[in-house]
Amino acid sequence: MMRYFLRRLGHAFLLIFGVSILAFLFTTLAPGNYFDEMRLNPQIAPETVAALRAQYQLDRPLVVRYASWVNSLIHGEMGFSFAYNSPVAPLLLVRARNTLLLTVTATVLAWGIALPAGVWSAERVGRLPDRLISWGTAALLVIPDLALALGLLVLAVRTGWFPTGGMASVDFEDFSLLHKLRDLALHLALPILALVLSALPLLVRHVRAAVAEVLGAPFMLAAQGHGIPRRTLLYRYALPAAANPLISLFGFSIGALLSGSLLIEVVMSWPGLGPFLLEAILSRDLYVVIGGVLFSTVFLVTGNFLADMLLYWADPRIRTKSGAR
């Protein structure tokens, strides 16, 4: 167990290190830099722009800048934002918290709906309810996330039932606790709905396929023959047996917690990493972009790592294989 765990952990660190180098390289290779827009200000002399570039070490070699960034990473700063003139880590953390509030809720909801819906559909393969779910998920699959989010925003404007974006009302601080929760729930409703609707088709289809495959297995027929009730059969025997692909998918869901909602956040003005990173990319706020990529990579790697551990726990074949090595 420990060897398997350490090997996976080693892979994870190597991956993060590799991603950090690539992120650094690609963001540096992108044309333009943060101070270029100042060149368009007729009141600022080119010498001032050059001095600012030098102040932020943009005129130094790439290796020097990478070393300096790694040093700041060790000190928990993750580099320095040119735009905010402050360390990147606190800027990212506060926005990542908002993103996680959105995505964790949406992921829990999506899995909470997808598991029973997928099992229900698998139990009725080829029948009308299964077809209806297939058509529904196919329809959701073809609707782009952007169209979905815009449609929901139109609904908000037309009906006035929901706020048109943002995370809290202007009066939020003056509200009672109950009123605060209600306000937050209202602001969360539409972005979560958009995220759940966009994630649901894939999850439902995977659960359905995995469970349907297990339901036809001989051990299930034997269990049925022993008179085990249908519900117990489905949730106690079929679902764990179908768990392997679902655990991998769950790992990806965790990996996408930070990066999966960026577009929805931008469209719905959610103050998470989405609008923040988009602006950083467009303005070439180099270290914010690298920090964002690194944050997402850590989540992806953690998700995969967790999935590996869950698989190790759930599947005796993996334990045997890794023990044999």
Next chain:
Amino acid sequence: MKTRSAKPLRCLRLLSLVLPALVSAFGPAEATPQQKNTNEELLVVPGDAGHSGGRLVVSLRGEPKTLNPLIAADARSREVIGVMQADLVHINRATQLTEPALAKSWKISADGLEYTLVLRKGLRFSDGQALDADDVVFTFRVYLDESVHAPQRDLLIVGGKPIVVRKVDAQTVVFQLAKTYGVGERLFDGLAILPRHLLEKPYQEGKLGQIGTLATAAPQWAGMGPFRLKEYVAGQRLVLERNPYYWKTDAKGNRLPYLDELVFLFVPNADAQVLKFQSGETDVISQVSAENFSVLSRQQKSYAMTDAGPGLEYNFLFFNLNDAGEKTSPEMQRRQKWFREVKFRQAVSAAVDREAIVRLVYQGRGGGIWGLVAPGNRRWGDENLAHPARSLERARALLKEAGFSWSNGADGESVLQDADGKAVEFSILTSSSNAERAKMAALIQDDLKQIGMRVQVVSLEFRSLLDRVTQTKEYDACVMGIASFDADPNSDINVWLSSGGTHLWNPSQEHPGTPWEAEIDRLIGEQMSARTFEQRKKLYDRAQEILAEYQPMIFLASPDILVGAKNSVGNFHPAVLEPYVLWNVEQLYLKSSPENGAR
């Protein structure tokens, strides 16, 4: 129920009468900030008197980055800083003329080299600390310190030398210039006076750049503007509260600002801004595109949309006239030979349909331009500058004179070719994030096709475009726009001068590349040191005429300033200079209504 509550209520009323008397009898002798202190020289602002109280909510397209004027480089930070800070002399955005601000008066010496500014008495920063000449001297010392890299420094270099600032007494400061400066007292507009009591220590420790972040605690930041920091929620909003020490009153003697709070909501894009306004979540909106303006105008009920008229933004097409020497590829050399031909540029200008640009890009809410001075600039436009209508005949005649000819292409279309028989074909860069300029480029492509030019429009992400234009210089032509900060020519000095970084067709030249650029340099240099408006105007008009003749920039159109406000917002008078709707924020108020009362 009524009888039970009546007694405490009476007691409360009695207390409310007695308490102020007790406080005034035993409390500090100094007047509360709301009242006018007899030692204060407050500025009385003309205009309709409003009601105090309430909160105005405004959306910002993105998050401001700092509250520190020394490092603010983005428009959002500048907008927020604009309502938290104040300058010595201010340009009234409505009249476009200067007016007293923190300085109650100023005097310019006979030789034009010395400006003596007298500060108002009783000025206080938003944290209650007094402001005097030491703060002013400190502010300019910081701005001029090279190690601070403040963008303001470039504005304070006159005749190649930094301005010298000297304190005369607690209320009087003298500014010594190395050369006469035509800009005059406009120089002081936008230069926020910094709180020495808060910034001197970090300045001495070399940490000025690290303070004034948005996360700064409210008591640690102060300014002279109508509002001061109250609360910042990362990624969501910035809440400002009224500065109780503000130095302006209305005609009735009520201390401004009227509003209790000003809230900036951060939204990621223009569409989100429109949605927030449409749903009533924000009170005012500015920088609305013509398309959104039409949509909002159709649905206006509780709000009114206003076309404030032509602004100071000018959009233009320019060709790559850089001289890269031997590095230039033969293909580029051939194209640059066309671009350097004045008649070629004049022909392009004659072929461009500016009316169509205004009609199709700005839905009629804008105006065609033939020079750098946009129609919104009331004082500096050259009335004698020709505004020739589109003429394909004239374009063809000019091209013919320059040795170009036409042949029939494979598809039967007429193809323009140069003296060597090569087809005239080039690309126009445009920013992919600016839909209006992309449309302009497409219209120009169509216009030039009619005189046989084959043009490809290349949309690039804005930073990549800037990199091509200002760094690698690998481009043929580009459509771009600049918005002047001020009506004065000083605002665009680096566009005019051949040594300027925004002399976009051939920036940062060591020596003027052409005789006409040398002449423009001379005229702009002279007008900068001329003493009277008439002298400056004459020189500036001549520079505009040269630019119109040689067409290094082919001016296209200038959009109107489109804004909107809820009907409940009083004193809403949008201007065409930035900040378009908040320039008189201290006078904005919420008209009495049950809805506003509930806020």
